[in-house]
Amino acid sequence: MPRVNPIDSDYFKDERPDDKFSVIGKTVQRSDALGHVTGRTEFFEDRTFPDLAHVKIHRSAHHHARINSVDVSEALRVPGVLRVITHRDVPSNWYMVLRLIGIEPNDEPVLAEDRVLYKGEPIVAVVADSEAAALEGAARVKVDYTVLPAVLDVEAALAPDAPVIKQAGTNYFVYEGHHARRLRFGDVEQGFAQADRIFEWRYSSAPIEHAPTETTGCVVVPQSSGRLLIHSNTQAAFFTLDNTALILDRPFTDLQVKGGTVGGGFGGKVDVMVEPLACIAATLTNRPVKFVYTREEEMQVSSPRAAERIYIKDGVMNDGRIVARKVMLYVDSGAYSRHSPYGTTKACAHLPGPYTIPNVYADCHCVYTNRTPSSAMRGFGVTIADFALESQMDRIARALEMDPLQFRLKNAYRDGDLKAHRKVAEGTALIEVIQRAAALVGHELPEEYQAMSSRGAGA
Amino acid sequence: MRIVNLKVNGVGKTFIARPETTLLLALREQLGLTGAKRGCAQGACGSCTVLLEGEPVVSCLVPAVTVDGADIATVEGLADGPALSHVQQAFLDGFATQCGFCTPGMIMSAEALLDRNPDPTRDEVNEAISGNVCRCTGYEPIVSAILDAAVRRREGAKL
Known part of the structure; x- marks a missing residue:
C-alpha cells in the first residue's frame, strides 16, 4: 500500500480558517490504472485501421548545408511507395509553435527548402503501403548538399564573426528589440563595489532527452465528412490542432484531435512534429496514415531539454547577505525556436532565485546553433537555472564557512519583499520549508533561524 | 509467407x-x-x-x-473476468502505474518471476524487471507491488 504522509495544516492556519479537504491527504485511485494493468488502455498506436499507410522521413546528413537538389526518382520506384512529400506539398511551410500566443517569427520549415540547419532535419517525407517500403523509399532519396560551417556553441554563436545561421539575421531570439530577456533591478555594479566578497562561477548542462517509452506519433484518418481525425499522443492537443490547421491552411474545424493518453511525455510531446505531415499524407492518399518515430528518431531528432550555460556573479557581505547578483544565461535553442524563447523567459522570471537581493542584473539569451532544436521538458528554463543558483549558494556558504541553510535563510524572500521583477512577494514559504526540511534530517538550526517566518518583516 | x-x-x-x-x-x-x-x-x-x-x-x-x-x-x-491476477491487483493497489505504457510488459515479467520463484527477494525482483524500462521512473512502487503480489499469491495458495 502506498505511504500517505499526513497533511500538516499548522502552517499559516490563520490564512485558511476552514480546512475541509475531501481529497488532499487521502488515497484516491487513478482513473486510468485499471486499463493500465489489464492492457486495455488505448494508446494511439493500439488502434488498427484497414489500408493503413506509413510515413517515413529522409533527414539531413549535415549540421548546416545548402540543399542544391533533391532527387526522389529512386524513392518513387520502390514497390509500395505511394507518394513523396516535399516542402512544395506543404501549404504553409514555415511555422513557430508559439505563434499561437503571439510569438514571432515563423522560423522553422515543416520540410527543409534550400537549407538545413541541423543534422536530422526533415527534408522529404515518403508515404508507403508498409513501414518497410516507407523506410526503403526514404533511404533512396538523394540530396546534393554544399556543406556550410556549423555553429555548435552558444557563446561562439554570439561572437561577432560567427556565421549567421538564421533567416531573421541574428543567432539569437529578439525580445522586444533586445538581444536577450533582460532583468534590471537596482544598480548591480554599485552592489559589487560595496560588497565584501565577490564570487563568480560558470555552470553548464548538456541536452537531456526525455526518452519516453512510447515514441512520438499519430494516426490520421480521413473522415467521410472531409475532416481529418488525428489520433495523437501529443501532450498539447490544442497546440497540435491549431498549428496543424495553420500549416495545412485549413480551418481549425477541419481537424479533430483525439489524445490524452500519452506513453510518457515529460514535455517531449508538446511540439508539433508528426501531425502536419501525416495529415498531408492522409489528404494526398485519402488513406489512414501512421507517422510514428522510430526509437532512433526519438533519440536523435525529438527536441531535448536545452543545454544551458550560466555565469553567476555575486557580491556578498561578510555576514552572508547577498547585495548584488549578475547572471549571464545562455539557452541552446538548437536550430529552431520551438518552445525555447518561452523557456528562456521562464529562466529569467526565475532569477535571482527565491532570495531578496537589492541589485540584480540578468541577460538571458535564447541562442540558435546547428544542434537539434530543444524545447520543453519538466520545468524547462527553471530546472537548470535552479541547479546553477543553488550550487552557487552552496559554494558561497562553503567559502564563507557558513551553514548552507542559514545562508539561504538569511537571504530568503518573505511576504512583502519587492522582487527583482518589481512584484511584491506573497504566499512565500521558503523559510518554513527549509526549517521543516532541517528538522526532518536532524540538522539543527540556531534559535534565531528557527524563529524566522515568511510572514515576518522582510529581510 | x-x-x-x-x-x-x-x-x-x-x-x-x-x-x-x-x-x-x-x-x-x-x-x-x-x-x-x-x-x-x-x-x-x-x-x-x-x-x-x-x-x-x-x-x-x-x-x-x-x-x-x-x-x-x-x-x-491474466484476469479472470473482472477478477484481476494477484500481480495486476497489487499494481493497482500499490499505485505502481503512471503512464501505463511499460505496465503490461512489467506485469508479464513479474508473473514469470513469481511462477518460478514464489518468494523472491527485493534484489531478485530488481533482476527480474531489469529488462523493463519505466521512464516515469516509478520503480520503487513497482518492485513493492511485485513483492506484495508474491505475498498475495502465497496466501491465496494456502486458502
Missing part, C-alpha cells in the same frame, strides 16, 4: 506471417492483442514482453514463424 498456429492465452489462433513479421506485430495487428507495446523495436525496453512457453521474451525480436505451435501468454489473459 507461412501459416502460424499459436495457443494465445489458452486459445488456438492461426494467422499468416511473413518472414519479417515479429511475434509483437502478429499479436498487435493480426490478433488484435495490443497490450504488448512497441517501445523500441530492438529488444531494449521490455514494453513488448510476453511469455513464450512460460518464459518472458521481448516479442519484438521473435519472428512469428519461429514459434509455430507455441504457447503464448499476454496481459490480456
Whole structure:
C-alpha cells in the first residue's frame, strides 16, 4: 500500500480558517490504472485501421548545408511507395509553435527548402503501403548538399564573426528589440563595489532527452465528412490542432484531435512534429496514415531539454547577505525556436532565485546553433537555472564557512519583499520549508533561524 | 509467407506471417492483442514482453514463424473476468502505474518471476524487471507491488 504522509495544516492556519479537504491527504485511485494493468488502455498506436499507410522521413546528413537538389526518382520506384512529400506539398511551410500566443517569427520549415540547419532535419517525407517500403523509399532519396560551417556553441554563436545561421539575421531570439530577456533591478555594479566578497562561477548542462517509452506519433484518418481525425499522443492537443490547421491552411474545424493518453511525455510531446505531415499524407492518399518515430528518431531528432550555460556573479557581505547578483544565461535553442524563447523567459522570471537581493542584473539569451532544436521538458528554463543558483549558494556558504541553510535563510524572500521583477512577494514559504526540511534530517538550526517566518518583516 | 498456429492465452489462433513479421506485430495487428507495446523495436525496453512457453521474451525480436505451435501468454489473459491476477491487483493497489505504457510488459515479467520463484527477494525482483524500462521512473512502487503480489499469491495458495 502506498505511504500517505499526513497533511500538516499548522502552517499559516490563520490564512485558511476552514480546512475541509475531501481529497488532499487521502488515497484516491487513478482513473486510468485499471486499463493500465489489464492492457486495455488505448494508446494511439493500439488502434488498427484497414489500408493503413506509413510515413517515413529522409533527414539531413549535415549540421548546416545548402540543399542544391533533391532527387526522389529512386524513392518513387520502390514497390509500395505511394507518394513523396516535399516542402512544395506543404501549404504553409514555415511555422513557430508559439505563434499561437503571439510569438514571432515563423522560423522553422515543416520540410527543409534550400537549407538545413541541423543534422536530422526533415527534408522529404515518403508515404508507403508498409513501414518497410516507407523506410526503403526514404533511404533512396538523394540530396546534393554544399556543406556550410556549423555553429555548435552558444557563446561562439554570439561572437561577432560567427556565421549567421538564421533567416531573421541574428543567432539569437529578439525580445522586444533586445538581444536577450533582460532583468534590471537596482544598480548591480554599485552592489559589487560595496560588497565584501565577490564570487563568480560558470555552470553548464548538456541536452537531456526525455526518452519516453512510447515514441512520438499519430494516426490520421480521413473522415467521410472531409475532416481529418488525428489520433495523437501529443501532450498539447490544442497546440497540435491549431498549428496543424495553420500549416495545412485549413480551418481549425477541419481537424479533430483525439489524445490524452500519452506513453510518457515529460514535455517531449508538446511540439508539433508528426501531425502536419501525416495529415498531408492522409489528404494526398485519402488513406489512414501512421507517422510514428522510430526509437532512433526519438533519440536523435525529438527536441531535448536545452543545454544551458550560466555565469553567476555575486557580491556578498561578510555576514552572508547577498547585495548584488549578475547572471549571464545562455539557452541552446538548437536550430529552431520551438518552445525555447518561452523557456528562456521562464529562466529569467526565475532569477535571482527565491532570495531578496537589492541589485540584480540578468541577460538571458535564447541562442540558435546547428544542434537539434530543444524545447520543453519538466520545468524547462527553471530546472537548470535552479541547479546553477543553488550550487552557487552552496559554494558561497562553503567559502564563507557558513551553514548552507542559514545562508539561504538569511537571504530568503518573505511576504512583502519587492522582487527583482518589481512584484511584491506573497504566499512565500521558503523559510518554513527549509526549517521543516532541517528538522526532518536532524540538522539543527540556531534559535534565531528557527524563529524566522515568511510572514515576518522582510529581510 | 507461412501459416502460424499459436495457443494465445489458452486459445488456438492461426494467422499468416511473413518472414519479417515479429511475434509483437502478429499479436498487435493480426490478433488484435495490443497490450504488448512497441517501445523500441530492438529488444531494449521490455514494453513488448510476453511469455513464450512460460518464459518472458521481448516479442519484438521473435519472428512469428519461429514459434509455430507455441504457447503464448499476454496481459490480456491474466484476469479472470473482472477478477484481476494477484500481480495486476497489487499494481493497482500499490499505485505502481503512471503512464501505463511499460505496465503490461512489467506485469508479464513479474508473473514469470513469481511462477518460478514464489518468494523472491527485493534484489531478485530488481533482476527480474531489469529488462523493463519505466521512464516515469516509478520503480520503487513497482518492485513493492511485485513483492506484495508474491505475498498475495502465497496466501491465496494456502486458502
